Amino acid sequence: MTLDLSVIVLPDVAPAEFVAQVRDAEDAGVRTAWTYDHLSWRDMRDGPWFGAVPLLAAAGARTSTIRLGTQVASPNFRHPVPFAKEVMTLDHVCGGRFELGVGAGTSAADASVLGEPALTARRRSERFVEWTTLLARLLEQPVTDHRGEHYAAVDARTIPGCVQRPRVPLTVAAAGPRAMRLAARLGQGWVTYADYAELSRALDAVLAEHAPGKVLRRTAQVGLDDHEPFRDADAYAEFTAGLAAAGYDEVSVHWPRGDGRGVPAAALDRVLAAHR
Numbered sequence: 001m002t003l004d005l006s007v008i009v010l011p012d013v014a015p016a017e018f019v020a021q022v023r024d025a026e027d028a029g030v031r032t033a034w035t036y037d038h039l040s041w042r043d044m045r046d047g048p049w050f051g052a053v054p055l056l057a058a059a060g061a062r063t064s065t066i067r068l069g070t071q072v073a074s075p076n077f078r079h080p081v082p083f084a085k086e087v088m089t090l091d092h093v094c095g096g097r098f099e100l101g102v103g104a105g106t107s108a109a110d111a112s113v114l115g116e117p118a119l120t121a122r123r124r125s126e127r128f129v130e131w132t133t134l135l136a137r138l139l140e141q142p143v144t145d146h147r148g149e150h151y152a153a154v155d156a157r158t159i160p161g162c163v164q165r166p167r168v169p170l171t172v173a174a175a176g177p178r179a180m181r182l183a184a185r186l187g188q189g190w191v192t193y194a195d196y197a198e199l200s201r202a203l204d205a206v207l208a209e210h211a212p213g214k215v216l217r218r219t220a221q222v223g224l225d226d227h228e229p230f231r232d233a234d235a236y237a238e239f240t241a242g243l244a245a246a247g248y249d250e251v252s253v254h255w256p257r258g259d260g261r262g263v264p265a266a267a268l269d270r271v272l273a274a275h276r
Contacts, residue, residue: 003240004250006032006219008071010257011050011272015058015162018050021255022059026066028272031047033059034071034252036210037078039110053086054227060094067097071191071221071252072173075107075124075131076184077114081156088162092111096163099192102171104128118178125178126150132172136186139167175199180206189217197246204247221252230267 007030009021023035037052054070068090073083104124105111111118119127127150134151136159140146146153171189174180177223183190184207192199194198201220207214219242222229229239243251253271254262262272 002275003244003248004031005272006034006067006250006252007255008034008036008221008224008252008262009058009255010040010224011055012044012048014048014052015050015055016053019059019062022066022068025255026063030066030272031250031275032067032069032098032252034069034101037070037073037111039077042108043164045109053090054092054274057093060090060097060119063094063097063246065097066080067099068094068170070097070101071171072101072103073115074103074110074151074202075127076105076110078131080135080138080151082159084135084156085133087135087139087168088158088160091164091168092164098162098164098168099171099189100139100147100168100174101171101189102128102273104179110158125167125176128179132170132182132186136167136170141251167202169217171217174203177202177206181210183216184214187216189219190250191219191221193221193223196243196248200248217250218248219250219252220248222254224254224261227264230264230271233270233274236267236271 009018012207025033033050035055040049052070053121060068062078094240107118130148130150134146138156139162142157142159144153144156154163169188170186171191172179172183172187173191175192180203190203240251256263256265256268
């Protein structure tokens with residue numbers, strides 16, 4: 001089995017460069033170009049960092065086949081009502097090629113930038129379930145009302161709806177049982193960042209119990225600074241074979257960068273060749 005290849009283009013480059021990199025990935029036959037949806041990120045906080053939504057809109061208007069998405073958006077600074085409108089619009093801009101990746105969000109800078117009180121991991125998980133459930137409803141129906149513990153929506157309109165029906169595909173980042181149950185209930189895909197085989201087995205158990213027969217598209221993201229899979233052609237072949245054996249459909253790698261992080265530029269051709 002040959003895994004699909006997707007790439008992550010970080011939003012720390014000028015918009016024209018971001019679009020150029022996505023177009024290069026499209027020309028190379030990559031399935032999906034993702035980007036991080038943060039306001040700032042770790043050691044890059046003091047450098048340029050642009051907004052995911054307008055960057056993806058720009059890329060959507062300048063491409064025709066590659067799918068585009070967030071990996072991942074979170075409740076840390078996004079309210080479901082305005083975000084649903086942006087997601088719907090993105091799906092129209094790119095002609096039905098948008099993929100919505102979502103995650104619970106961490107306790108890093110994005111969680112505190114709006115002055116909200118810190119949440120425990122359990123509370124973040126509970127908020128994520130409500131956020132994602134409401135977001136999915138908003139994207140599926142023209143008018144939504146909701147009043148929950150974390151969010152409210154009053155006569156919220158999402159018209160004309162997404163190009164993809166009943167809504168854009170939802171890829172849920174999940175490592176724990178609560179988020180995996182959410183993926184089983186609402187997701188079309190699942191993404192994880194480590195412990196690939198172990199977490200895929202855990203997802204199998206959750207699906208067997210809560211959604212028998214459901215198939216989720218499984219994506220393994222390779223870390224920005226993980227160069228081990230790209231050491232040579234044999235290392236990459238062994239790595240992707242292990243992912244395929246664990247049930248994954250796609251591997252997500254960071255497009256080569258000028259700072260040397262992500263896929264090393266010298267390894268890009270053999271990575272692309274491995275997925276043809």
